[in-house]
Amino acid sequence: MRITNPVDGWLQVVACSPLPDAAGEMVLYPGCDIDGVVTAERVAATAVQYSGHDVPKPKWPRPGMLLPVTVDLADPTRFRIEWDLVPTGHYAAEQLAEHLRSEPHANTPGRSPFPRSWHEMEHAASLPALVNGLTPQQAEIALAGGGAALGLVPTTARVLTVHEVQPSSAPGGTWDIAVAVNDPNGGPSWEAVTRMSFSSASRRESRSASGVELPVLVNPDNRKRIIVDVARL
Numbered sequence: 001m002r003i004t005n006p007v008d009g010w011l012q013v014v015a016c017s018p019l020p021d022a023a024g025e026m027v028l029y030p031g032c033d034i035d036g037v038v039t040a041e042r043v044a045a046t047a048v049q050y051s052g053h054d055v056p057k058p059k060w061p062r063p064g065m066l067l068p069v070t071v072d073l074a075d076p077t078r079f080r081i082e083w084d085l086v087p088t089g090h091y092a093a094e095q096l097a098e099h100l101r102s103e104p105h106a107n108t109p110g111r112s113p114f115p116r117s118w119h120e121m122e123h124a125a126s127l128p129a130l131v132n133g134l135t136p137q138q139a140e141i142a143l144a145g146g147g148a149a150l151g152l153v154p155t156t157a158r159v160l161t162v163h164e165v166q167p168s169s170a171p172g173g174t175w176d177i178a179v180a181v182n183d184p185n186g187g188p189s190w191e192a193v194t195r196m197s198f199s200s201a202s203r204r205e206s207r208s209a210s211g212v213e214l215p216v217l218v219n220p221d222n223r224k225r226i227i228v229d230v231a232r233l
Contacts (some may be wrong), residue, residue, distance in 0.1 A: 005073035009040025010066050010146045019060045038076050040149050046076035058088040066144045131195050133225035142227050152217035155184040159212045172198025194226045
């Protein structure tokens with residue numbers, strides 16, 4: 001497929017055909033059908049379909065997975081999945097194991113480093129307004145490391161005030177956090193509100209106390225777009 005105006009993006013898998021081998025049927029070149037949503041910078045979220053026989057079996061997708069893609073800016077339904085950039089399940093497991101080994105208290109009984117954040121996608125999807133200036137799909141993309149594709153850049157922000165939001169199923173609750181954002185371009189700071197859910201009350205207290213500096217991802221051209229960068233917490 002020729003892509004005339006390429007831009008990096010993500011394909012969020014909504015539905016996917018199962019790997020035939022999983023049912024005991026050995027197929028040398030199995031076909032894979034995917035229904036998903038493509039998101040990229042300067043591209044509106046677009047529902048797409050994919051069908052092909054070039055999917056590596058160790059990288060077979062599943063619903064909810066984010067796949068790196070190259071998208072045609074002029075026609076988002078034209079895209080190429082970059083399978084070389086998709087980790088295998090074995091590699092992802094090795095990375096997780098390494099992360100757990102390096103986490104403080106990772107092996108302490110009764111202590112678990114996960115979840116580092118609580119994703120309230122069910123509640124967020126039901127809200128008429130955007131959360132953090134992002135759709136639920138865009139928030140997932142940003143939290144998965146794809147913020148650059150949405151025009152988000154890293155900076156920090158200082159906590160000013162917090163306000164609890166309902167409903168929330170997160171153990172530590174869901175909170176709107178008013179912050180003073182440090183301009184990543186060196187300009188004057190600005191105030192914004194970002195929403196975050198917490199896996200425990202103690203984690204919420206340590207992250208949302210007045211004066212705490214949080215790592216965030218922001219869009220300097222759209223200052224309502226701001227999300228806590230949990231990967232840097």
